Amino acid sequence: MSVDEQAAQAGAEFSLDMSDDVRQMRDWVHEFARNVIRPAAAEWDEREETPWPVIEEASKIGLYSIDFFAQQWFEPTGLGTPVAFEEIFWGDAGIGLALTGSCLAAVSVSSNGTPEQIGEWLPQMFGSPGDVKLGAFCSSEPDAGSDVGAIRTRAVYQQASDEWVLNGTKAWATNGGIADVHVIVASVDPALGSRGQASFIVPPGTKGLSQGQKFRKHGVRASHTAEVVLDDVRVPGRCLIGGKDRLDARLARVADGGTAGEQAAMRTFEASRPVVAAMAVGVARAAFEYARDYSLERVQFGRPVGQNQAIAFMLADMAASVDAARLLTWRASWMARSGRKFSSAEGSMSKLVAGETAVRVTEQAIQILGGNGYTRDYPVERWHRDAKIFTIFEGTSEIQRMIIGRAVTGLDVR
Numbered sequence: 434m435s436v437d438e439q440a441a442q443a444g445a446e447f448s449l450d451m452s453d454d455v456r457q458m459r460d461w462v463h464e465f466a467r468n469v470i471r472p473a474a475a476e477w478d479e480r481e482e483t484p485w486p487v488i489e490e491a492s493k494i495g496l497y498s499i500d501f502f503a504q505q506w507f508e509p510t511g512l513g514t515p516v517a518f519e520e521i522f523w524g525d526a527g528i529g530l531a532l533t534g535s536c537l538a539a540v541s542v543s544s545n546g547t548p549e550q551i552g553e554w555l556p557q558m559f560g561s562p563g564d565v566k567l568g569a570f571c572s573s574e575p576d577a578g579s580d581v582g583a584i585r586t587r588a589v590y591q592q593a594s595d596e597w598v599l600n601g602t603k604a605w606a607t608n609g610g611i612a613d614v615h616v617i618v619a620s621v622d623p624a625l626g627s628r629g630q631a632s633f634i635v636p637p638g639t640k641g642l643s644q645g646q647k648f649r650k651h652g653v654r655a656s657h658t659a660e661v662v663l664d665d666v667r668v669p670g671r672c673l674i675g676g677k678d679r680l681d682a683r684l685a686r687v688a689d690g691g692t693a694g695e696q697a698a699m700r701t702f703e704a705s706r707p708v709v710a711a712m713a714v715g716v717a718r719a720a721f722e723y724a725r726d727y728s729l730e731r732v733q734f735g736r737p738v739g740q741n742q743a744i745a746f747m748l749a750d751m752a753a754s755v756d757a758a759r760l761l762t763w764r765a766s767w768m769a770r771s772g773r774k775f776s777s778a779e780g781s782m783s784k785l786v787a788g789e790t791a792v793r794v795t796e797q798a799i800q801i802l803g804g805n806g807y808t809r810d811y812p813v814e815r816w817h818r819d820a821k822i823f824t825i826f827e828g829t830s831e832i833q834r835m836i837i838g839r840a841v842t843g844l845d846v847r
């Protein structure tokens with residue numbers, strides 16, 4: 434039976450009608466975004482600090498919790514996660530990343546970890562009300578961004594003590610150095626490039642892990658981004674994600690010329706990209722709505738500026754492209770949830786289009802607000818700064834085009 438046939442049997446049919454559960458969840462998240470996230474956004478952007486009180490509030494109501502994110506991930510229609518993320522990021526992208534950054538680490542453990550690892554570490558990445566925790570996923574390095582195969586951080590196994598010893602420097606880690614649980618991608622066999630890599634959990638308080646420089650950023654400034662330095666970090670054997678037997682079997686397959694699960698890894702990436710796309714859709718929608726409302730109020734030449742075709746046409750383009758980005762995002766999320774094959778890299782398509790839409794729409798919003806749009810008294814300049822991240826992280830737009838290009842031509846596009 435083909436992947437598509439299996440999915441058709443197992444999964445829900447695609448529908449643009451949200452289920453009652455998804456609709457209720459959307460309204461609940463929207464209320465939090467409107468009443469708690471958005472009013473706090475400008476302050477935390479200026480402070481460039483992790484918004485702990487907002488994370489605490491979200492934890493109190495159960496939004497910042499492994500249960501909430503897992504429930505949306507497994508929501509049967511596939512719309513739970515994109516709908517939730519769009520609402521959170523509609524509130525604010527910087528605070529949104531602070532609230533969802535732990536999910537990256539959680540997904541890397543849940544997609545490749547053993548049931549014991551999932552049970553032990555995921556709760557420690559979120560904590561509980563009054564004792565919130567963070568997770569960080571550390572793959573990128575100063576010399577390994579788009580080129581993940583160039584990772585130099587080394588993990589060496591010491592059989593006598595059943596420990597792995599990690600050394601290297603990670604760059605750009607969301608929550609890096611302030612997280613309770615760090616997931617580190619390291620090379621166990623440098624000769625094999627990305628096929629010789631594995632991921633490791635570094636438990637809270639492990640000696641040798643420290644924060645390097647904290648980056649001062651253009652946008653998403655409420656989200657902490659920093660280097661993570663690993664200096665002889667020793668973690669027990671059980672911290673190798675997936676376990677040693679699976680790693681040894683994979684390395685043996687590579688040595689025999691096999692692909693060592695590259696297809697599975699691609700699938701995981703394709704499934705996670707619509708989540709980032711949904712974040713971008715949230716920012717774009719916020720900017721469109723704000724600019725539309727402003728265009729109805731602001732009067733020049735005796736009429737609302739929105740009555741000028743020049744402005745109304747811009748709003749028309751903005752509305753259409755936000756909806757188009759959302760539709761690609763929902764399609765990819767549904768494909769991921771129902772196990773469909775991403776034959777045209779539909780996950781990458783959603784991330785590419787939504788990221789570039791967010792940049793364009795937020796820029797148009799500034800234009801519609803005129804001078805006000807260019808000031809920090811209005812949120813659209815912040816949304817424009819925030820939007821730019823969506824063409825950079827989780828695979829740049831160029832890398833998404835390369836992946837889609839390969840999928841649609843079948844050529845080894847470089």
Ligand SMILES: Cc1cc2nc3c(=O)[nH]c(=O)nc-3n(C[C@H](O)[C@H](O)[C@H](O)COP(=O)(O)OP(=O)(O)OC[C@H]3O[C@@H](n4cnc5c(N)ncnc54)[C@H](O)[C@@H]3O)c2cc1C
Pocket residue numbers: 537570571572573575577578579580604605606607608650653658822825826827828829830831832835847
């Ligand atoms: C705010 C923020 C948060 C982040 N969070 C995390 C995190 O939590 N964990 C983590 O591991 N990483 C994280 N990253 C890192 C992010 O994923 C990388 O920045 C991204 O993958 C790009 O890598 P780079 O910055 O090294 O750019 P480079 O790879 O150096 O790219 C530079 C330019 O060259 C282009 N380019 C590179 N290779 C090609 C090619 N083959 N074809 C065409 N163009 C190419 C790129 O598209 C880009 O335009 C974060 C980054 C930022 C800014």
